Amino acid sequence: MNEHILETALKNQRRAWDIIEDLNVAGVWHSVGAEARLVGSLKTGLLMKHRDIDFHVYSPSLEISETFAAAKKFAEHKSVRGMLFKNGADTEEACFEWHLTYEDRLGELWQIDMIHILKGSRYDGYFENVAERISAVLTDETRMAVLEIKNDIPDGEGVMGVEIYRAVLSFGIRDYRSFVEWRRSNPADNIVHWLPWGDA
Numbered sequence: 003m004n005e006h007i008l009e010t011a012l013k014n015q016r017r018a019w020d021i022i023e024d025l026n027v028a029g030v031w032h033s034v035g036a037e038a039r040l041v042g043s044l045k046t047g048l049l050m051k052h053r054d055i056d057f058h059v060y061s062p063s064l065e066i067s068e069t070f071a072a073a074k075k076f077a078e079h080k081s082v083r084g085m086l087f088k089n090g091a092d093t094e095e096a097c098f099e100w101h102l103t104y105e106d107r108l109g110e111l112w113q114i115d116m117i118h119i120l121k122g123s124r125y126d127g128y129f130e131n132v133a134e135r136i137s138a139v140l141t142d143e144t145r146m147a148v149l150e151i152k153n154d155i156p157d158g159e160g161v162m163g164v165e166i167y168r169a170v171l172s173f174g175i176r177d178y179r180s181f182v183e184w185r186r187s188n189p190a191d192n193i194v195h196w197l198p199w200g201d202a
Contacts, residue, residue, distance in 0.1 A: 050152035096123035154178035
């Protein structure tokens with residue numbers, strides 16, 4: 003069972019990297035003066051069967067013309083099936099959100115979230131730090147626990163990855179059944195501010 007889960011995770015992670023290269027994510031954003039940084043489950047090596055890729059993109063100012071210039075290049079790509087835009091420039095997140103739907107060579111759809119953030123704002127570098135700290139404390143045991151829980155989540159059920167990381171790393175949860183029970187008494191409110199030590 004463990005070997006199958008690891009094989010699936012590694013296969014999907016390789017597919018994700020192929021998509022990033024195919025879309026030329028870093029190059030497209032660089033062309034408008036922005037820097038793309040990988041965050042999320044692919045960054046930590048914890049991407050399992052939920053096909054999503056997360057980037058935070060930084061530029062010294064938030065300009066509609068620049069973010070849409072990058073979006074146009076992505077929209078023109080033959081494998082991009084849809085894009086959703088959200089303007090959060092006037093919120094504390096100080097960002098533009100882009101959510102792409104990409105169809106891979108197997109005909110499966112991936113969600114690619116690219117959050118275009120004002121450099122120097124509140125969340126500049128925050129989630130990169132979260133990913134680095136998760137990676138720093140992961141062991142073979144906890145990595146496998148995270149992947150097994152992710153694998154056992156029913157398709158279509160919305161669970162944030164950070165909920166699983168918190169359960170495993172801060173509360174010792176090791177399987178999906180225990181995670182479901184733990185989750186009932188540990189709502190995801192304000193979980194965005196969790197880090198993998200000093201929180202349990």
